[in-house]
Amino acid sequence: MALVPYVEYEDASPRVRAVYDDIKATRGVDWINNFWKALANRPEDLERVWRNVKEVMGPGVLDPLVKEMIYVAVSATNGCEYCTRSHTAAARKKGMTDAMLLELLAVAGLANETNRLANGLRLDVDAAFR
Amino acid sequence: MALVPYVEYEDASPRVRAVYDDIKATRGVDWINNFWKALANRPEDLERVWRNVKEVMGPGVLDPLVKEMIYVAVSATNGCEYCTRSHTAAARKKGMTDAMLLELLAVAGLANETNRLANGLRLDVDAAFR
Amino acid sequence: MALVPYVEYEDASPRVRAVYDDIKATRGVDWINNFWKALANRPEDLERVWRNVKEVMGPGVLDPLVKEMIYVAVSATNGCEYCTRSHTAAARKKGMTDAMLLELLAVAGLANETNRLANGLRLDVDAAFR
Amino acid sequence: MALVPYVEYEDASPRVRAVYDDIKATRGVDWINNFWKALANRPEDLERVWRNVKEVMGPGVLDPLVKEMIYVAVSATNGCEYCTRSHTAAARKKGMTDAMLLELLAVAGLANETNRLANGLRLDVDAAFR
Amino acid sequence: MALVPYVEYEDASPRVRAVYDDIKATRGVDWINNFWKALANRPEDLERVWRNVKEVMGPGVLDPLVKEMIYVAVSATNGCEYCTRSHTAAARKKGMTDAMLLELLAVAGLANETNRLANGLRLDVDAAFR
Amino acid sequence: MALVPYVEYEDASPRVRAVYDDIKATRGVDWINNFWKALANRPEDLERVWRNVKEVMGPGVLDPLVKEMIYVAVSATNGCEYCTRSHTAAARKKGMTDAMLLELLAVAGLANETNRLANGLRLDVDAAFR
Numbered sequence: 001m002a003l004v005p006y007v008e009y010e011d012a013s014p015r016v017r018a019v020y021d022d023i024k025a026t027r028g029v030d031w032i033n034n035f036w037k038a039l040a041n042r043p044e045d046l047e048r049v050w051r052n053v054k055e056v057m058g059p060g061v062l063d064p065l066v067k068e069m070i071y072v073a074v075s076a077t078n079g080c081e082y083c084t085r086s087h088t089a090a091a092r093k094k095g096m097t098d099a100m101l102l103e104l105l106a107v108a109g110l111a112n113e114t115n116r117l118a119n120g121l122r123l124d125v126d127a128a129f130r
Numbered sequence: 131m132a133l134v135p136y137v138e139y140e141d142a143s144p145r146v147r148a149v150y151d152d153i154k155a156t157r158g159v160d161w162i163n164n165f166w167k168a169l170a171n172r173p174e175d176l177e178r179v180w181r182n183v184k185e186v187m188g189p190g191v192l193d194p195l196v197k198e199m200i201y202v203a204v205s206a207t208n209g210c211e212y213c214t215r216s217h218t219a220a221a222r223k224k225g226m227t228d229a230m231l232l233e234l235l236a237v238a239g240l241a242n243e244t245n246r247l248a249n250g251l252r253l254d255v256d257a258a259f260r
Numbered sequence: 261m262a263l264v265p266y267v268e269y270e271d272a273s274p275r276v277r278a279v280y281d282d283i284k285a286t287r288g289v290d291w292i293n294n295f296w297k298a299l300a301n302r303p304e305d306l307e308r309v310w311r312n313v314k315e316v317m318g319p320g321v322l323d324p325l326v327k328e329m330i331y332v333a334v335s336a337t338n339g340c341e342y343c344t345r346s347h348t349a350a351a352r353k354k355g356m357t358d359a360m361l362l363e364l365l366a367v368a369g370l371a372n373e374t375n376r377l378a379n380g381l382r383l384d385v386d387a388a389f390r
Numbered sequence: 391m392a393l394v395p396y397v398e399y400e401d402a403s404p405r406v407r408a409v410y411d412d413i414k415a416t417r418g419v420d421w422i423n424n425f426w427k428a429l430a431n432r433p434e435d436l437e438r439v440w441r442n443v444k445e446v447m448g449p450g451v452l453d454p455l456v457k458e459m460i461y462v463a464v465s466a467t468n469g470c471e472y473c474t475r476s477h478t479a480a481a482r483k484k485g486m487t488d489a490m491l492l493e494l495l496a497v498a499g500l501a502n503e504t505n506r507l508a509n510g511l512r513l514d515v516d517a518a519f520r
Numbered sequence: 521m522a523l524v525p526y527v528e529y530e531d532a533s534p535r536v537r538a539v540y541d542d543i544k545a546t547r548g549v550d551w552i553n554n555f556w557k558a559l560a561n562r563p564e565d566l567e568r569v570w571r572n573v574k575e576v577m578g579p580g581v582l583d584p585l586v587k588e589m590i591y592v593a594v595s596a597t598n599g600c601e602y603c604t605r606s607h608t609a610a611a612r613k614k615g616m617t618d619a620m621l622l623e624l625l626a627v628a629g630l631a632n633e634t635n636r637l638a639n640g641l642r643l644d645v646d647a648a649f650r
Numbered sequence: 651m652a653l654v655p656y657v658e659y660e661d662a663s664p665r666v667r668a669v670y671d672d673i674k675a676t677r678g679v680d681w682i683n684n685f686w687k688a689l690a691n692r693p694e695d696l697e698r699v700w701r702n703v704k705e706v707m708g709p710g711v712l713d714p715l716v717k718e719m720i721y722v723a724v725s726a727t728n729g730c731e732y733c734t735r736s737h738t739a740a741a742r743k744k745g746m747t748d749a750m751l752l753e754l755l756a757v758a759g760l761a762n763e764t765n766r767l768a769n770g771l772r773l774d775v776d777a778a779f780r
Contacts, residue, residue, distance in 0.1 A: 001520060002253050003348055004358050033256045035248060042362040048445055049244065055438055056240045060233045066196050067237045073200045074241035076770030077207050079339045079599045082248040083241065084772060085259040088523055098524050102562040103190045105770040107197045110186045111204035111213065113763035114179065118165060118212040120726030120755040122734060123132050126163045129215040130391060131650060133738055134748050172752040178575055185568055206380030209469045209729045214382060218393055228394050232432040235380040243373035250336030250365040252344060260521060261780055262513050263608055264618050293516045295508060302622040308705055309504065309629075315698055316500045320493045326456050327497045330463045334501035337467050339599045342508040343501065345519040363450045367457045370446045371464035371473065374439065378425060378472040383392050386423045389475040390651055466640030469729045474642060478653055488654050492692040495640040503633035510596030510625040512604060522773050553776045555768060569764065576760045580753045586716050587757045590723045594761035597727050602768040603761065605779040623710045627717045630706045631724035631733065634699065638685060638732040643652050646683045649735040 007040035016040045019050050026054060033086060065094040072101070073108040136167035146170045149180050156184060163216060195224040202231070203238040267300035276300045279310050286314060293346060325354040332361070333368040397430035406430045409440050416444060423476060455484040462491070463498040527560035536560045539570050546574060553606060585614040592621070593628040657690035666690045669700050676704060683736060715744040722751070723758040 009020055009032065019040075020032050039046040057067055068091035075083035088101065139150055139162065149170075150162050169176040187197055198221035205213035218231065269280055269292065279300075280292050299306040317327055328351035335343035348361065356364075399410055399422065409430075410422050429436040447457055458481035465473035478491065529540055529552065539560075540552050559566040577587055588611035595603035608621065659670055659682060669690075670682050689696040707717055718741035725733035738751065 003251050003345070003361065031258070033259070034253045035244070038251045038253055039247070039362070041358050042366075044445065045362055045366050048366075048442065049247070052240055052438065052442065053244075055434065056233075056236045061227070061229050062199075062233050062237075066199070067233075069192075069196070070200055070203045070234055070237045071241045072770070074203055074207050074238050075245055076766050077204050078242065078245045078249075079765075079769045080245035080249050081769075081772060082253045082255055082259075083245050084770060085255050085523070087241075089259050097191070098561055099191050101523065102559070102565055103186075103192050103197075104200060105767055106186045106562075106565050106568075107192075107200045108204050108770065109763040109766045110182060111201045111217075112208065112766045113759040114165070114183075115205055115208045115210040115213050115729075116726050116759045116762045117169070117179070117755055119208075119210050119729045119731075120722070120734060120758065121133050121168045122731060123164045123168055123212045125212055125215050128161070129163070129212075129219050133735070133751065169752070171748055172756075174575065175752055175756050178572065178756075182568065182572065185564065202380070206376050209375075209379045211379075211382060214380060215393070228431055231393065232429070232435055235377055236432075236435050236438075238380065239373040239376045242376045243369040245339075246336050246369045246372045247365055249339045249341075250332070250344060250368065252341060263511050263605070263621065291518070293519070294513045295504070298511045298513055299507070299622070301618050302626075304705065305622055305626050308626075308702060309507070312500055312698065312702065313504070315694065316493075316496045321487070321489050322459075322493050322497075326459070327493075329452075329456070330460055330494055330497045331501045333460045334463055334467050334498050335505055337464050338502065338505045338509075340505040340509050342513045342515055342519075343505050345515050347501075349519045357451070359451050363446075363452050363457075364460060366446045367452075367460045368464050370442055371461045371477075372468065374425070374443075375465055375468045375470035375473050377429070377439070379468075379470050381393050381428045383424045383428055383472045385472055385475050388421070389423070389472075389479045462640070466636050469635075469639045471639075471642060474640060475653070488691050491653065492689070492695055495637055496692075496695050496698075498640065499633040499636045502636045503629040505599075506596050506629045506632045507625055509599045509601075510592070510604060510628065512601060523771050551778070553779070554773045555764070558771045558773055559767070569767070572760055573764075576753075576756045581747070581749050582719075582753050582757075586719070587753075589712075589716070590720055590754055590757045591761045593720045594723055594727050594758050595765055597724050598762065598765045598769075600765040600769050602773045602775055602779075603765050605775050607761075609779050617711070619711050623706075623712050623717075624720060626706045627712075627720045628724050630702055631721045631737075632728065634685070634703075635725055635728045635730040635733050637689070637699070639728075639730050641653050641688045643684045643688055643732045645732055645735050648681070649683070649732075649739045 002034065002038050004038050004041045006034055006037035008037065012040060013043065015043050016046060019043075019046050022054075023050060035082065035086065065091060065096060068094055069096065069100070069104045073104055073111075076105060076108055077112060132164065132168055134168050134171045136164055137170035138167065142170060143173065145173045146176060149173075149176050152184075153180060165212065165216065195221060195226060198224055199226065199230070199234045203234055203241075206235060206238055207242060262294065262298050264298050264301045266294055266297035268297065272300060273303065275303050276306060279303075279306050282314075283310060295342065295346065325351060325356060328354055329356065329360070329364045333364055336365060336368055337372060392424065392428050394428050394431045396424055396427035398427065402430060403433065405433045406436060409433075409436050412444075413440060425472065425476065455481060455486060458484055459486065459490070459494045463494055466495060466498055467502060522554065522558055524558050524561045526554055526557035528557065532560060533563065535563050536566060539563075539566050542574075543570060555602065555606065585611060585616060588614055589616065589620070589624045593624055596625060596628055597632060652684065652688050654688050654691045656684055656687035658687065662690060663693065665693050666696060669693075669696050672704075673700060685732065685736065715741060715746060718744055719746065719750070719754045723754055726755060726758055727762060 071087040201217040331347040458477055461477040591607040718737055721737040
């Protein structure tokens with residue numbers, strides 16, 4: 001059970017429903033996942049976070065699938081199960097295969113390893129990298 | 131100053147030089163950065179980590195630039211200055227612009243934010259994501 | 261199942277019972293939660309950690325509820341389910357509402373986002389902040 | 391040196407200047423710190439992040455100083471120097487003393503310790519906390 | 521359910537079986553744990569990560585039990601349940617008692633606490649430590 | 651510059667001096683490092699944290715050098731420069747060589763890598779590890 005109740009569509013205020021409707025339309029889905037139903041307890045957070053997701057994950061200079069994969073790599077690094085599962089699902093819808101998931105986690109794993117070697121050894125940043 | 135001395139090419143054993151030579155040839159550079167010069171104090175680590183970097187960052191199903199960007203996103207998440215600067219430099223050589231760097235950090239930042247909202251609210255993973 | 265057995269009150273040594281009794285009296289509760297029952301396998305840890313919690317979370321210059329909320333924000337950042345749930349419960353007893361929980365997580369989430377933007381961009385600290 | 395150039399007011403586009411002007415007016419300061427000057431390389435990020443900071447850190451159910459202190463606690467947990475220094479400065483302007491800073495770090499430090507004890511022992515969440 | 525299917529021995533290719541056989545022989549066990557069965561979806565990762573584990577955790581200048589305990593301390597710090605449970609099991613096989621587990625977590629917990637005090641206060645590194 | 655002033659011995663209250671004297675006597679050193687001089691601004695923290703360090707790092711079932719190495723591994727994982735440098739110095743005084751430091755960081759690095767693979771793949775914990 002989550003720490004706050006989930007706000008279901010039928011119980012939602014018009015302000016919350018407007019965001020739910022936009023999520024459905026933007027993503028082409030007919031249901032709302034728990035993340036948004038929890039945030040809906042504070043409508044300004046629901047609106048704010050959704051607006052951020054829409055802007056950041058929307059069209060830009062990077063490929064949408066690349067963005068989802070970066071999201072998965074960060075979520076795996078932080079150990080967030082909800083985010084790892086939900087963004088893996090989103091990435092699969094955009095074309096990510098098992099082989100791509102494993103390769104991106106190989107990169108994320110390696111980065112986590114070398115991050116600790118570099119931080120643990122307190123390396124001086126080479127002049128060429130400054 | 132790092133916690134271990136840097137092993138310079140001219141002072142390196144043949145075993146270490148062999149790795150240094152491979153790094154230079156593989157990357158098309160004529161110098162060795164501090165990360166490898168520190169690891170060279172324990173040649174089996176130098177060989178092992180270089181082999182990992184070469185295998186993971188080499189040809190695969192993901193684009194090489196995408197991999198470097200995942201590396202930067204993880205390094206920024208972990209606060210590793212050395213890794214952030216060195217892999218940003220590597221990504222730029224492969225074509226990353228300032229706009230791409232800012233967009234990838236926007237995604238990484240957003241992921242870090244929603245990771246904490248999801249973990250803080252202890253959300254139930256939706257059945258559709260399992 | 262936890263990695264060590266839980267030490268129940270009836271099986272506890274007098275040394276452990278003394279801490280359990282103090283926890284109950286200090287908090288006005290009639291049961292001991294799993295955190296203490298696990299630490300009780302090494303009584304010096306039980307005593308030491310309890311003494312720390314009592315001192316740090318006791319009267320000081322900050323409001324007790326504010327301290328619990330800082331505890332929740334850090335626990336959410338670290339992804340510790342046990343700590344997030346137990347300190348959310350403690351904060352609710354001291355008056356935290358759902359709206360306050362959501363606002364504190366909004367702040368924690370934002371901080372996690374901007375921490376990565378600042379670390380990822382390797383910003384120079386402005387003179388005015390030094 | 392940061393990874394992207396700082397956009398100074400005099401070189402900024404009208405779109406960027408509008409945000410800079412709002413930051414100055416909202417905070418009652420006459421200068422822009424490096425965080426915003428770096429984000430300004432991608433104006434949509436500057437606008438988006440500033441809007442978030444303004445909304446999340448603006449009036450709500452929590453005291454503004456409490457919010458800044460949560461920000462500092464999270465930044466210390468993540469090891470972000472820039473954020474720790476800038477939000478400590480902001481908290482001091484709102485009344486935080488050295489004693490308050492030390493007490494909040496004592497809480498954050500303790501939370502980081504018990505988070506690892508709870509995660510390391512893989513504790514079962516007590517029924518009362520669910 | 522994991523994000524990728526587990527590759528069972530009977531369904532595995534000869535390449536994967538060779539690694540499985542080596543894991544069994546090296547560890548003196550007659551089963552393969554889920555970590556390897558998930559990586560086996562990308563045989564080069566299975567080979568690479570196993571080779572790393574074998575090299576890093578094999579004979580060196582540190583005691584094998586000490587290495588397992590460092591592994592547990594890091595896994596507890598990162599909140600990885602799978603790694604904490606599997607490496608605690610490995611450490612127990614090498615002689616770790618409950619008292620040793622609790623003492624190592626006490627050290628890890630303390631380190632996590634003082635890490636935040638030091639990072640939060642932005643301490644200058646003493647000349648003697650440089 | 652740290653966020654709080656350092657309390658020098660000659661300016662310290664008798665309460666603070668008592669701790670400083672105990673640190674010097676316990677460690678056989680004739681100077682106080684910045685960590686304690688910063689905490690001394692709030693004497694109860696100085697006393698509390700020192701008591702914890704003394705208890706946790708004092709005699710127990712684990713070897714003192716092993717404890718220092720666990721401290722270094724956690725500090726490298728968290729990216730705390732102050733803690734990494736100070737506990738590396740402490741470990742060297744207890745006998746840690748460069749080869750031992752590199753091997754412990756190899757273990758810590760590997761753990762950080764596999765932690766992300768396990769968390770990223772959302773592995774089921776094998777029955778044998780429960």
